Amino acid sequence: MNNPPAHDHTANDPRFPGLRRRGFLTVAAGAAGLGALALTGCDASGPAGDAKTGDSAAAGGRPRRGGRLRAAFAGGGASETLDPHLANLFGDVARAKALFDKLADYGPDLSARPRLATRWEPNAGLDRWKVTLREAAFHDGKPVTAADVLYSYRRVTDPEKAFRAKASLEPIDLKASRALDGRTVEFVLKRPTAEFPNVLAAFGAYIVPGREQDFDRNPVGSGPFRLVSFAPGKSAVLRRNDGYWDGAPYLDELELLVANEESARINALLGGQIEYAHELDPTTARTHEGGGRVEIIRLRNSTMQAFAMKTDRPPFDDKRVREAFFLIADRAELVAGALSGAGEIGNDLFGKGYEYYDASLPQREQDLDRAKALLKEAGAEGLKVTLDTSPVAAGFTEAATIFRDQAAKAGVTVTVRTGSKDSYWKDVLDSGTFCSYRSGAMPVEAHISQRLLTASTTNATKWHHKDFDALYRQAQSTRDKAARAAVYARMQRRLHAEGGFLVWGFADWILGTARHVRGVETTAPANSLDWARFDKVWLA
Template sequence: MKQKNRFSFIFFIAVIFSVILSGCSYDKPTSNNSSGKPDKGDTVAKRDEIKVGLDVDAGTMDPRLSKDTSAKRVSELVYDGLVRLSANLEAEPALATKWENPDPTTWIFTLRENVTFHDGEPFTAEDVKYTYDSLIDPNFKAPYASLYDPIQSVEVVNEHQVKFTLKEPSAPLLSYMDIGIVPKHIGEKNDNSLSNTPVGTGPYKMVKWDKNSKIAFEANENYWNGKPKTKKVTYFIIPDNSTRVASLESGDIDLVHSPLSPQDIKRIKENDQFEVKEMEGLGFTYLNFNQKNPILSDLKVRQAISYLVNKKVISNDIYQGMDKPGKSPLIPASWAYNDSISGFSYDPDKAAALFKEAGWEDTDGDKILDKDGKKLSITLSTHSEDPNRMQTVEFLQNEFTKYGVQTEVKTSEWPTFSTSLTEGKFDIALVGWLNLVDPDRSFYNPFHTNGGSNYGKYSNPTVDRLIEKGRTALDSKERTTIYQEAAKIVTEEVAYDVLLYQGYIAMYNKKVTGFNAHPSGSFYGLKDAEVSN
């Protein structure tokens, strides 16, 4: 208990210090009118801008190349996909009004007519073909190209109809058809302009991007799904969780969402000026083990380290129950979830036994395990924008060191951390996956030998076959069995150690009306939101 109190006190001081430092790290939004009085002649005056706080900046504005949540939040306003996923993850019409699946390898989409891009050019089947042709082109190097690998060809049937021919049946493919359709007439110039100046068919146009500061949007007055209720939306990049929430409390911004710090959520819940929406999220937080590291390539070492991870303490004390202890890459919101896949519980004795079996013992009395004259030394890394994750790696550093694993902590800003992750320059990284709308998304990219996000270079031919079969099987019961089997293997072999199942929380001023929170964190609902003065 003394250790826990000391740990909590250090964390409290760290949060206060980070808030003070972060106060100068972004351009403070102009304060809203806080008088609460409507303008003369109005019953309830509405503001012409909704202000949103985000934790990190977008890496790119091109939806085909995006790989971070902020880029996705931009895409949700600027672009439309062929479909949009409901809160129940069901495909609903967007740029496609209907679709047919006449046989397992054919999809025919009928497109919405009289839709224009933000530059006034008409949207047609040519734009759909161009978008998907680029996604499956290996030279384009789309980060999530493997999601669309089943597509063999895309054919323009006519101006408002497009036909997809698949190499093999693909059960999850429709769930991935929500990716934004880009304009062919701009994309084919190959000048990379869409990465900085996006042009879509969505409810808002991006008008300004001050990198690491703010992203400004204005309403698309001719939006096919109805003119947005509010003229402007602005995303403010505020890396520190507590500073972001403080901006919400002061009225500088109107809405924030996950990631958030537990103590801030508790305080906002007790303030009747704000609405707090909590729901089961579509993601998990995990430790990614780099199996190219000679030490971590040993399964017994990975398992031993996993036995030193106290998920209950991390969930209860650091996240204060906001995120729940994790088990496998199958999230509770998934139809394939199986609670019996238990993962690794906290058990230092089992860890010690496994280290010994792997040949790691303290032979020189310095309390660090060694083998063949080499210390058991690793680096734990994460990004500095999330204090919960920073606190978690520091907690794990203490635990690992206590049981003989010499552990260094390395934190960096998201762009640097993300680059190190994708280039495989890490030992054990604490990171998360979001938008897991189908088990295929949890498995193919991260665990298939050729997966585009297999940063830890995990490889198991049996898992490869299961993942491939899970894509092509069309029976839901069969897919459930397949993914549960794959989950057992990757969990036992510690490709990942899934720490937490993420919850999703959106917090906003009660002056905001019409916004419906989505478990994926989608901001498309801002189209129907308004803010009163």
């Protein structure tokens, strides 16, 4: 949801499709302490103001213009680039969002919302879509045209390049697609695709002018900010684009800084060196929440927390064993222990709160007696399994230990095996039988297409069922949304009963801001439009 994560040390972290976080899959090269970064520009802050209370746009009074906001993200060192089609890291995406736009992006429920596109209309067969562009201009004053869109998508899908959105754009036949006029594109698809707007919103599918450019020196996009300066691995300084189609930003300038260590980010925030700290851990949040020095923002339902059972090999090729493991899990204990309470329990389905998520299914509770009975029925009494985990992601090793102890109460011996952070995703994609797993926000449809179809390249549970594949094709060929939702519900009922993902929780994504920062959206999961977005933020 969007480009599927490839499980190796240079590819995407499946927590956040399309993104790779330095520090989860690679070892950060030392603490990039903000104190050593020669912070430029003044604080430009006003009085502390009131704490945020739900609706961020309303809290703190009327928005006002002015000032520079400094935001810190983990970074990628000297290899960082402003090429939006190469955005891998969270900091890369923050810069890309500031400088460029996509045709669509994801709302809080992970449904596609128009951006540079104002509308999209399918034909009766759902294999041709007419997309109408809004009147928008690039930073050089030239209009965004249908030709620019086709150029951008063809650039992304260049077989000689490794751009992140390439797999996401695969449904489009770009040779057959064409510009009907300056602001209308007809996309020809390889097969019926009811959720084609998700393709337009794909991670990394940014629109650039239809010509080669030097992205790192003079990037020309249609985004809310223009580049002032860029020092890879250190900072990017951006200035307000007064002609932005969605309204000029309130900030005069935005400075995106690199700090790989979480401790450096929170200390810089507490010390007044920055106004926005991305990606804080639950312990930090508990320490500072309500303390009056900084604001803690929790983006709910941002990451699925799970264990993946491989359904094509013993013991999990028996659906009774999978159901037993569903019933072994004490989800509340896992959330409290592995996430330090920063999340909510799951129900063995992806996408809680997202479009098409089936909330009607009963919440699964721990039932050790039923679990023991199922294991006995399956001839799996005294079962011994290995649970692969790694410190590749926060809470993984803790969750594995907690589940090991829970399983022991059902007579199951779980041996926890800790693997390498650098190779974990590649190792567990095909090897082993049972592993720690997590995923970032994406549409439910994309989770199914990338991870649960026979041909899915990141099918970690080896869920291979031709009838399930047929249901997905049926959904994608169904024009009526209610009827399509019914098909997705049918698929989710099956997964809830016998799937391979034991989804025990959904974690918060945690941000910190100075108390005078306003307009940071509090309801948008990570990976959605309003996450890491600064054109609607202001300094009170």
